Amino acid sequence: MVYTDPMSDTIAPYLDGLNEAQRLAVETVEGPVLVLAGAGTGKTRVLTTRLAHILATRRAFPSQLLAVTFTNKAAREMQNRLTTMLGPTAEGLWLGTFHSIGARLLRRHAEIVGLKPNFTILDTDDQLRLVKQLLEAEDIDEKRWPARLLLGLFEHWKDRGYVPDTVPEAEQKSDIAGGRAAALYRLYQERLIALNAADFGDLLLHNLTILRSRQDLLAATQQRFRFILVDEYQDTNVAQYLWLRLLAQSHRNLCCVGDDDQSIYSWRGAEIGNILRFEQDFPGARIIRLEENYRSTPNILACASTLIARNVGRLGKTLWTTREAGQPLTLRSLWDSPQEARWVGEEIESLRRDGLALSEIAILVRTTFQMREFEERFIAMGLPYRVIGGPRFYERQEIRDAIAYLRLTHQGDDDLAFERIINTPRRGIGSSSMKTLHAVARAEGLSLSMAAERLITTDEVSAAARRSLNDFLISVSRWRGRAASLKPADLGALILDESGYTRLWQEDKSADAPGRLENLKELVAAMAEFETLQGFLEHVSLVMENAGTDNQERVSLMTLHSAKGLEFDAVFLPGWEEGLFPNQRALEEKGHAALEEERRLAYVGITRARKYGFVSTVANRRIHGQWQAMTPSRFVGELPEDHIRKKAEHGLGPGQWPGQPNILDPSSQLRRLSGPVIAAEQLRPRRREGDGFRLGDRLFHQKFGYGTVRGLDGNRLHVAFDKAGEKLVMDNFVEKA
Numbered sequence: 170m171v172y173t174d175p176m177s178d179t180i181a182p183y184l185d186g187l188n189e190a191q192r193l194a195v196e197t198v199e200g201p202v203l204v205l206a207g208a209g210t211g212k213t214r215v216l217t218t219r220l221a222h223i224l225a226t227r228r229a230f231p232s233q234l235l236a237v238t239f240t241n242k243a244a245r246e247m248q249n250r251l252t253t254m255l256g257p258t259a260e261g262l263w264l265g266t267f268h269s270i271g272a273r274l275l276r277r278h279a280e281i282v283g284l285k286p287n288f289t290i291l292d293t294d295d296q297l298r299l300v301k302q303l304l305e306a307e308d309i310d311e312k313r314w315p316a317r318l319l320l321g322l323f324e325h326w327k328d329r330g331y332v333p334d335t336v337p338e339a340e341q342k343s344d345i346a347g348g349r350a351a352a353l354y355r356l357y358q359e360r361l362i363a364l365n366a367a368d369f370g371d372l373l374l375h376n377l378t379i380l381r382s383r384q385d386l387l388a389a390t391q392q393r394f395r396f397i398l399v400d401e402y403q404d405t406n407v408a409q410y411l412w413l414r415l416l417a418q419s420h421r422n423l424c425c426v427g428d429d430d431q432s433i434y435s436w437r438g439a440e441i442g443n444i445l446r447f448e449q450d451f452p453g454a455r456i457i458r459l460e461e462n463y464r465s466t467p468n469i470l471a472c473a474s475t476l477i478a479r480n481v482g483r484l485g486k487t488l489w490t491t492r493e494a495g496q497p498l499t500l501r502s503l504w505d506s507p508q509e510a511r512w513v514g515e516e517i518e519s520l521r522r523d524g525l526a527l528s529e530i531a532i533l534v535r536t537t538f539q540m541r542e543f544e545e546r547f548i549a550m551g552l553p554y555r556v557i558g559g560p561r562f563y564e565r566q567e568i569r570d571a572i573a574y575l576r577l578t579h580q581g582d583d584d585l586a587f588e589r590i591i592n593t594p595r596r597g598i599g600s601s602s603m604k605t606l607h608a609v610a611r612a613e614g615l616s617l618s619m620a621a622e623r624l625i626t627t628d629e630v631s632a633a634a635r636r637s638l639n640d641f642l643i644s645v646s647r648w649r650g651r652a653a654s655l656k657p658a659d660l661g662a663l664i665l666d667e668s669g670y671t672r673l674w675q676e677d678k679s680a681d682a683p684g685r686l687e688n689l690k691e692l693v694a695a696m697a698e699f700e701t702l703q704g705f706l707e708h709v710s711l712v713m714e715n716a717g718t719d720n721q722e723r724v725s726l727m728t729l730h731s732a733k734g735l736e737f738d739a740v741f742l743p744g745w746e747e748g749l750f751p752n753q754r755a756l757e758e759k760g761h762a763a764l765e766e767e768r769r770l771a772y773v774g775i776t777r778a779r780k781y782g783f784v785s786t787v788a789n790r791r792i793h794g795q796w797q798a799m800t801p802s803r804f805v806g807e808l809p810e811d812h813i814r815k816k817a818e819h820g821l822g823p824g825q826w827p828g829q830p831n832i833l834d835p836s837s838q839l840r841r842l843s844g845p846v847i848a849a850e851q852l853r854p855r856r857r858e859g860d861g862f863r864l865g866d867r868l869f870h871q872k873f874g875y876g877t878v879r880g881l882d883g884n885r886l887h888v889a890f891d892k893a894g895e896k897l898v899m900d901n902f903v904e905k906a
Contacts, residue, residue, distance in 0.1 A: 183221050183254055187214075194426075194457045195219045198228060198396065201417070201451035203444070204426040207488045208473070208776035209464025209736065213243070216400060216426055217250040220262070223396055224255060231261035235394040235416070238266055239401045247400075263394070267409055271372035275379075278386060282375045283362040291361075291368045296320055299364075303356050307349070314346045318678030323354050327370030328438035330377055330408040333358055373408045380415050391419040402427030402447075406438040414450065421451065429484050430477050433730060433770050435762075436680060445482060462488045464736055466495025469782050471812040473775040479807055480765045488776075497814040498775070498782040500805065505789040505796075506744075510546040513741050516783060517552065517724060520739055527553060529738035531725040533774045535750040537562075537684055538691040538792075539743065540726055545695070553723040558731025563709055567674065567685040571692055572709060574664050578648045579702050582616035591617075594673040596641060602634040618642065644668065657705050658697035665689060683754070694791055729774045740778035742771075745786045746799040760894060771804045784808070862886060867906040870898060875906055 184192055191211055194204045195218045206212035220236060223229055238244045244265050251262075263270060276286045291299070300316040300323075322345060326336055333355035341351040361367060367375065380387045397417050399405070402425035405413070417423035425447065432441040448454050462470055470488045477483070503509045517530055532543055541562045547554045562568060570593055573586040580586075592598050609629070610620040624630055625639045648664050655663065665671045674685045699705040725737065744750055751767035759766075775782055786801045862868065866878045868888065879895070880887030886903065889895050 181222070181225060183218055183225065187218065188461050190457060190459050190461065191215050191218075194424075194459065195222050197455055197457065198223055198424075199422060201421050201447070201454035202424040202457065203402075203447045203454055204424065204457050204459060205484060205486055206426050206428055206459040207462060207486055208428065208431065208773070209462040210459035210488070211463060212400075212426055212428075212459065213246060213250070215459065216398060217247050217254070219398065219424065220247070220251055221254045224262075229395045232263070233393065233395040234262040234264075234398070235270070235396070236262065236264045236398040237270060237400065237413075238264075239404055241266060241269075243400060244269075267412075268369055268372050271376050271412075274390070275367070275372060275375050278379050278383075279375075281379050281383065281386075284367065284375070285365050287365070289364070289366040290372070291366050293320075295366075296368050299360060300353075300357065303353055303360065304346075307353065307356070309346055309349070309353075312676065315676065315678050319346060319350065319353060321679060322350055323357060324368075324370055325438065326354060327368075327374050328406040328408055330374065330411050332374065332378060370408070373412050377408065377412055377415070380412075387415065388419070391416060395420060396422045397424070399423070399425045400427075403429050403432040403441060403444045404434050404437075404439045405443050407440055407443075410440065410443045417451075423451065429482075430480070430486075430769055431733060431773050433733065433766060433773060435759075435766055441482065441766075445484065456484070458486045460486050460488055462490045464779055465490065465776060466492055466780060468495050468497045468812045469775060469778050472498045472782065472808050473772050475809040475812075476775065476804060476807050477768060477772040480768055482762075482765055495780055497812050498784060498808065499816065500808065500813045501783065501785040501816045502801070503785060503787045506542055506787050506791055507546075509743055509785050509787050510542045512785065513543065513743060513783075514546050514550050514552060516741070517739075518550070520781070525738055527722040527724050530741075531727065531732065531735070531737040531739070531777065532741045532743065533727060533729045533732050533777065535729055535744055535752060535770075536687060537565075537728060538687040539749075541688075541691050541695060543726055543743075547724065553721050554726050555723040557725050557727040557735075559728075562688070562691075565685075565688055567688055568692055570670060571661070571665060571689060572706070574668055574670065575661060575702060576706060577618070577645055578652060578660075578664060579706060581618045581645065581649070584610075584617045587617040587621075590668075590670075591641065594669045596637040597633050598637050599634070602630045602638075605630050618645070652702055656697070657699050657702050658693050660702060661693045661696045665693070690792075729770050732777050733773055736777055736779060738779045739781040739783070740774065741783045741785070742774050743785045744790070745771075745784050745802040745805050746790065747802055749790070749792075749799070750802050750804070768804065768807075784813075862900060862905075868903045869906045870896075870903045 184195065187195060188211075191214070194202070194215050198219070204212075204215065206215065216236070220234060223234060224231060236244075236247065238247065248264055251264075252260075263273075265273070272290065275282075275284075276288070279286050279288055297316050297320060300320050301311060304311045304314065304316060304319070326340075331337075333351065336351050336354065342348060343350060346353055361371065380390065394416055397413065399413060404427070413423065413425075425444070427444050429441060429444050432439060432444070435441070448456065465473075465488075467490055470490060474487050501509075501512060503512060513532060517527075520530060521527060534540060534543075537559065540556065544554065544556075544562050546552075556562075559565070563572070570590060573583075573589040576583045576586040577590065588603075591603075606617060606620050606624060609615065609624060610617050613620070613623075615623070621638045621642055625635045625642070630638075644667060648660065648667070651663065652660055671686070671689065674682050674689070677685075696702075696705050699708065725735075747753075750771070751764055755763040755767060784805065786805055787799055789796055790799050791797075862878050862881065864878055864881065867875065868878065868886075869875055870888070870890065874890060874892055876888040876890035876896075878886055879889050886898055886900050887895065888898055888903070
């Protein structure tokens with residue numbers, strides 16, 4: 170490559186093809202810069218070219234450049250592009266993830282925080298084992314305060330940049346672990362140092378401690394990194410933000426690239442405020458917007474831009490493209506969720522006949538339990554698919570565990586099923602007892618169940634293990650006896666409850682526990698379609714055989730969160746209904762902030778599509794085995810009429826169901842309401858016959874308390890609650906105050 174003289178007006182070859190905004194982002198290298206890069210606007214090219222420009226104009230040596238990404242994949246892609254552009258000149262720059270850069274720096278000064286340079290980085294299993302040891306040593310009941318809950322709290326504190334001495338007093342006084350959580354955090358950190366170990370959160374937290382306590386090292390590090398670039402800035406947590414601010418406060422040559430409209434990971438600790446207050450943190454910062462989209466059609470972009478414009482917490486930009494308009498986004502109103510799965514399958518087959526590759530088609534769902542219905546339908550059609558970002562439904566841990574219970578109930582000699590669940594949940598049957606059990610089974614040619622029956626009559630295992638084995642065998646025998654009289658779904662629910670497996674996940678405080686419970690409920694719902702337990706288990710076996718080969722063309726099925734950074738020719742977005750999307754639990758926990766993040770999630774989903782976008786909503790959805798009447802998502806009503814094509818089943822108007830208002834009608838009051846809809850199954854009806862409500866009426870709701878009616882739409886009330894804020898509720902779940 171021929172480098173450009175920084176004093177020359179000659180345009181460097183690597184700048185060819187950049188649009189005006191991209192080139193501005195590349196060439197504005199001095200001082201703080203925030204590049205707001207919309208979806209599909211060439212962000213990676215800008216980042217890579219900016220690095221090349223700094224090196225080519227000799228503003229810095231490679232070792233003086235720090236480029237931070239969130240994934241190893243992104244780091245590798247940037248390194249490969251730089252090598253292609255600059256050759257060996259690109260070698261030596263600091264390019265990697267926050268964790269990899271943090272570990273590299275920490276090993277240089279580990280002794281300052283009490284570690285040795287060869288410290289071990291613990292994975293999650295090791296961390297949990299350490300927390301469990303602490304709970305046992307401190308005589309804290311792990312069943313009441315699970316290790317995973319405490320570890321999640323420690324990770325939260327580290328994401329916020331808190332060492333044990335700086336945990337806020339209010340959080341120290343929480344009732345977690347009897348008010349001893351902060352003390353346990355201190356013990357946990359001390360134990361890590363004693364083990365010469367660090368967890369992932371420590372890799373930045375220790376660096377913060379070093380830079381704050383040693384001004385000489387801070388100055389040296391600032392001098393080392395003359396230019397700093399950060400990718401996906403909207404996903405940074407507080408600790409990452411504090412670290413970057415320390416490194417850049419001297420020269421202020423910090424360039425952050427991100428999209429506030431794609432900040433969807435608050436549950437991982439991401440702080441959208443980092444990008445929103447960039448100008449306040451770095452006075453005089455230059456804001457450059459990349460708005461020309463090279464991915465999607467104008468119709469798709471119009472839908473995404475109109476939707477996200479409803480958010481208040483954003484810096485603002487509007488995507489545009491020079492491409493042909495393309496097809497409008499299809500909005501399909503269907504009667505129920507099975508019909509939705511059939512329709513998606515038929516549309517995929519139609520796209521396939523038109524020459525679209527299956528690998529260019531994706532279905533993006535809000536929650537994992539939605540996947541099961543699509544998987545079942547695709548298997549019935551013989552349509553190859555793959556699940557991205559997680560296992561297929563029947564391959565998930567909790568589903569495999571549940572099916573193992575069902576298999577052992579159906580066939581008592583199933584040793585694989587027995588071994589999987591005998592101590593899940595824990596029953597006090599340790600490794601020593603299992604070795605004895607296996608030895609007896611092999612010696613006498615028995616199944617593990619039969620060997621267990623023999624062991625409970627001897628003293629070859631401990632008395633506690635004999636009691637646990639006996640109780641387990643009695644339970645399995647009871648379930649087997651009920652199999653003939655109970656429907657498969659009822660039997661499945663009974664087994665999961667009586668075995669303690671449902672309670673296991675109910676008591677688990679980890680972030681993925683609610684999703685696992687939803688999947689178990691969906692499994693029970695799937696069993697309702699079969700006459701016998703044997704029929705269901707045979708079906709599962711056939712499903713598991715349809716995994717497909719790695720090189721086979723397949724449709725992609727994933728959650729919206731897993732889809733960020735990906736793109737497809739055709740994208741299906743099913744399940745746009747209130748309570749499901751936006752997610753009811755998120756709205757109840759975080760209110761308006763959650764609503765805006767849910768809307769950003771919808772924006773991410775729409776902008777994954779290059780040519781075709783499909784949004785579907787149903788009137789009835791089977792959720793965890795129970796049919797529920799659904800209302801179209803408020804996001805449906807926020808899509809621009811001029812850029813969507815509406816279709817409906819059974820002669821209904823788009824977005825309209827029997828007895829419900831048309832949410833797509835601009836005059837509909839329901840369309841304008843922002844409070845979350847409360848599902849009928851969550852509450853007990855309270856309204857007396859003959860009651861009616863008028864604007865201004867005071868009422869009482871058993872969950873939200875007292876409130877005032879602010880709007881009426883059929884049997885739905887827009888209520889301003891005194892303490893819970895504005896909500897949309899059914900009138901038969903409230904009573905006049």
